[in-house]
Amino acid sequence: MAKPAPQVHPVPMGAQPSLSFGRRLRRQYQLLLMSVPFVLIVVLFSYGPLWGWIMAFEKYKVAKGIWHSPFAGFDNFKLLFRDPQFFNALRNTVVMGVLNLVTGFFGAIALALMLNEVRSRFFKRTIQTITYIPHFVSWVVIANIFATLLSPDSGVVNALLMKLGIVNEPIYFLGKADLFWWIHTAANFWKELGWNTIIYLAVLSGLNPEHYEAAEVDGAKRLQKMRYVSIPGIMPTAILLLIMSVGWIIQSGYESQFLLGNPVVIDRSEVLDLYALKYSTSIGDYSYGVAVSMFKSLVSIAMVVAVNFIANRTTRNRLF
Amino acid sequence: MTHRRTWGDYAFLTTNYALLLMMGIVTLFPFLNLLAISLNDAQDTLKGTIYVWPRIFTLQNYDTIFANNNLAMAAVRSVVRTVLGAGLGVISTAMLAYVLSRKEFMFRKSFNIILIVTMYVNGGLIPFYLLVKNIHLINHGAVYILPTLIGVFNVIIMRSYFESLPDGIVESARIDGASDFQILFRIVILVSMPVMATVTLYVAVAHWNSWFDNYLYASRNPHLNLLQFELQKVLIGSVNQVFDQNTHIDGSDARRTNPETIRAAMTIIVTVPILFVYPFLQRYFVKGMTFAAMKE
Numbered sequence: 001m002a003k004p005a006p007q008v009h010p011v012p013m014g015a016q017p018s019l020s021f022g023r024r025l026r027r028q029y030q031l032l033l034m035s036v037p038f039v040l041i042v043v044l045f046s047y048g049p050l051w052g053w054i055m056a057f058e059k060y061k062v063a064k065g066i067w068h069s070p071f072a073g074f075d076n077f078k079l080l081f082r083d084p085q086f087f088n089a090l091r092n093t094v095v096m097g098v099l100n101l102v103t104g105f106f107g108a109i110a111l112a113l114m115l116n117e118v119r120s121r122f123f124k125r126t127i128q129t130i131t132y133i134p135h136f137v138s139w140v141v142i143a144n145i146f147a148t149l150l151s152p153d154s155g156v157v158n159a160l161l162m163k164l165g166i167v168n169e170p171i172y173f174l175g176k177a178d179l180f181w182w183i184h185t186a187a188n189f190w191k192e193l194g195w196n197t198i199i200y201l202a203v204l205s206g207l208n209p210e211h212y213e214a215a216e217v218d219g220a221k222r223l224q225k226m227r228y229v230s231i232p233g234i235m236p237t238a239i240l241l242l243i244m245s246v247g248w249i250i251q252s253g254y255e256s257q258f259l260l261g262n263p264v265v266i267d268r269s270e271v272l273d274l275y276a277l278k279y280s281t282s283i284g285d286y287s288y289g290v291a292v293s294m295f296k297s298l299v300s301i302a303m304v305v306a307v308n309f310i311a312n313r314t315t316r317n318r319l320f
Numbered sequence: 321m322t323h324r325r326t327w328g329d330y331a332f333l334t335t336n337y338a339l340l341l342m343m344g345i346v347t348l349f350p351f352l353n354l355l356a357i358s359l360n361d362a363q364d365t366l367k368g369t370i371y372v373w374p375r376i377f378t379l380q381n382y383d384t385i386f387a388n389n390n391l392a393m394a395a396v397r398s399v400v401r402t403v404l405g406a407g408l409g410v411i412s413t414a415m416l417a418y419v420l421s422r423k424e425f426m427f428r429k430s431f432n433i434i435l436i437v438t439m440y441v442n443g444g445l446i447p448f449y450l451l452v453k454n455i456h457l458i459n460h461g462a463v464y465i466l467p468t469l470i471g472v473f474n475v476i477i478m479r480s481y482f483e484s485l486p487d488g489i490v491e492s493a494r495i496d497g498a499s500d501f502q503i504l505f506r507i508v509i510l511v512s513m514p515v516m517a518t519v520t521l522y523v524a525v526a527h528w529n530s531w532f533d534n535y536l537y538a539s540r541n542p543h544l545n546l547l548q549f550e551l552q553k554v555l556i557g558s559v560n561q562v563f564d565q566n567t568h569i570d571g572s573d574a575r576r577t578n579p580e581t582i583r584a585a586m587t588i589i590v591t592v593p594i595l596f597v598y599p600f601l602q603r604y605f606v607k608g609m610t611f612a613a614m615k616e
Contacts, residue, residue: 030500035419038470045467048451049443130344136594138529140552144587145350154368222332273445280446293444
């Protein structure tokens, strides 16, 4: 740093509208070098698949490729809307999405409010650290954990239920279709609960302490302070997050359902993506699979746009 | 706090602490239970009622796993993928984020829009699969790195952090004649350690945990199988598929182990590396998350 100041013009790097396009290109070649390759990768992998949507309107043949496959119009979609399995997968996707959303929303708020009342820093940190852990392990690990806990032979849950006399013989939890939604929801809740509290804890710690003091002067008890100060304090954030996640209900993923599910419970575990995957890879009907993917993406986009509009109107907060 | 605690306060506090303690136990117990099962004799485990302490302690289950060549290699590949993927990912993310944080950059707005849109619009699973197939990444190692090289959310977190740095840092370096590469790698990254740590953790964990790309795009090439994928095979009950002919479990070994204990031991092996790094990075990612959320 002891070098004498070089002769480079100390031009403020803000707006330089007077420069021509070519000169700006040359001046910013390093910035271009650092960004263009990565933007191209994003374009390839994020916009490239949209190209594949053409196939939904074709009777795609691998040998003929996307350009020479026969055109089929809306045939694939007609088939789709006539298949009861499709509606079954749609129902499963939406139900599990809603269950995840509702439990996650209330769970995170409740845990954040409870943690916020803890005065001991050590205790608070410990509980926080522990409850974040499941967020960082893979769904494969979570599925293994649940398979072990719920095992009919040696699982702890069955052992406990038997000891308490609630059941007489072990339940084969993961083999019961009726239970799948609830087990899936429990797994998801357990995995993300702690992680979802981070944002609420941040908001709570940012609340004006004077509000609490004022409430105290007015004789508010702990629960009243929670009710009249803490909860209204996090409400704007909570509502925004809720509205945001409503748009993603149909995108609740497929990994967890794939791993926790099995052929016995497939009626309740198959979601749209897995349904599309089945058709494409095992039956070889790619066009049909693409039609399913496309349907799902379009619904999702419509929901996000609608939700953004509502958020804009109600909370003056826009997502994009 | 000079204010006197009432009976109600104590009742509230006790309930609160008790519930939180229970929450902590419910989260931790499954991991401890698995650890205990993995350290317990396989035959004995079948009798059940192993909680957080092994009844008949043994390392046999871990021995069996580490003696299996398939699994050992899968573990090595997982480590290589994580290190390589996280390294390349973080550097790429930092470069893109730095450029987008420069107000004078000519394509700032258009690049931002291109990136943000991808957070809301995606083609879906099957079109993505076909893209990967068309560009010949099926059963190729690059399928693990390239598609996930840039995470838009991470770019936004980093960009926000870079934008919050004082302008003087970049300006004075520029006056000293530093190039953009020098400014990024010698200055900006070094003063942005919290956000670098956060994003590194996110990216590394995502690489370590991923198995679906292995399953879908690379399951036909045995040289690309990862630990999580092998674990997934054990989960769906095909232990024999993992312990195939090229491992020699002789009769005595086979009797001394069973799918459940192997599954538990493998789960622990896959989980432990994360448990090791994450407490050290916790304060960073909490800050990083909060920061990103508030900025939004």
